[in-house]
Amino acid sequence: xxxxxxxxxxxxxxxxxxxxxxxxxxxxxxxxxxxxxxxxxxxxxxxxxxxxxxxxxxxxxxxxxxxxxxxxxxxxxxxxxxxxxxxxxxxxxxxxxxxxxxxxxxxxxxxxxxxxxxxxxxxxxxxxxxxxxxxxxxxxxxxxxxxxxxxxxxxxxxxxxxxxxxxxxxxxxxxxxxxxxxxxxxxxxxxxxxxxxxxxxxxxxxxxxxxxxxxxxxxxxxxxxxxxxxxxxxxxx
Ligand SMILES: Cc1cc2nc3c(=O)[nH]c(=O)nc-3n(C[C@H](O)[C@H](O)[C@H](O)COP(=O)(O)O)c2cc1C
Numbered sequence: 001x002x003x004x005x006x007x008x009x010x011x012x013x014x015x016x017x018x019x020x021x022x023x024x025x026x027x028x029x030x031x032x033x034x035x036x037x038x039x040x041x042x043x044x045x046x047x048x049x050x051x052x053x054x055x056x057x058x059x060x061x062x063x064x065x066x067x068x069x070x071x072x073x074x075x076x077x078x079x080x081x082x083x084x085x086x087x088x089x090x091x092x093x094x095x096x097x098x099x100x101x102x103x104x105x106x107x108x109x110x111x112x113x114x115x116x117x118x119x120x121x122x123x124x125x126x127x128x129x130x131x132x133x134x135x136x137x138x139x140x141x142x143x144x145x146x147x148x149x150x151x152x153x154x155x156x157x158x159x160x161x162x163x164x165x166x167x168x169x170x171x172x173x174x175x176x177x178x179x180x181x182x183x184x185x186x187x188x189x190x191x192x193x194x195x196x197x198x199x200x201x202x203x204x205x206x207x208x209x210x211x212x213x214x215x216x217x218x219x220x221x222x223x224x225x226x227x228x229x230x231x232x233x234x235x236x237x
Contacts, residue, residue: 004084006091007099007226015047016214019101021126024055025144027108027200031060036068037207045214050075051097051125081125094128099226103213104137108144108200118158134227140169144200172201
């Protein structure tokens with residue numbers, strides 16, 4: 001069992017704390033390179049942590065994240081969520097992660113996790129972070145799925161809901177023309193009459209989005225202090 005995560009001990013003054021939430025798409029394989037690119041920032045502006053669903057962990061080796069980050073970043077999963085909590089008063093991983101994060105990115109976002117978010121489900125560490133997140137935390141969602149999963153009528157409805165009602169920024173997938181409307185560009189039509197859409201936004205673009213978000217954030221906030229603990233959990237634990 002890996003070490004415990006505490007928002008207070010993991011925040012670095014001046015840093016922008018990036019929480020990547022990784023779910024069950026093959027595009028999860030890009031997680032280590034995104035972590036590496038952010039930590040290589042010449043201004044040393046970022047700290048990065050990853051929380052992953054169990055399915056996402058089948059697509060990449062979490063140890064790679066530790067290796068490329070020199071031990072600065074870890075991948076957190078349900079194993080730690082439930083393994084670290086033993087008694088009343090112990091830190092709760094999904095609450096510590098949401099207190100730590102300045103920005104949250106679901107990349108990649110699977111069809112399954114999108115459906116869960118849109119319906120308020122929170123049955124793993126990833127969806128629990130999102131459900132417990134302070135709504136002012138900038139949240140980005142990068143869908144990645146098979147063409148027919150993406151063009152399924154439920155996908156457009158669920159994307160519209162997370163944009164309109166949760167205020168999430170939805171970027172991509174590659175090949176999508178519109179987002180919430182699920183519109184598909186005609187240019188995607190192949191000679192066979194089929195079309196392809198659904199791959200996650202290029203990882204380099206995701207890194208740039210994070211850098212832009214950092215550059216435009218208010219700089220007068222005390223970045224060493226995590227957000228307050230959840231009053232709800234304080235009451236019940
Ligand atoms: C090899 C493989 C690749 C998959 N790729 C995707 C994908 O790109 N996008 C997606 O939404 N689901 C994909 N799936 C299905 C999801 O992994 C599955 O729906 C899973 O329950 C998602 O769980 P999660 O959302 O909790 O991570 C894939 C499944 C397999 C076996």
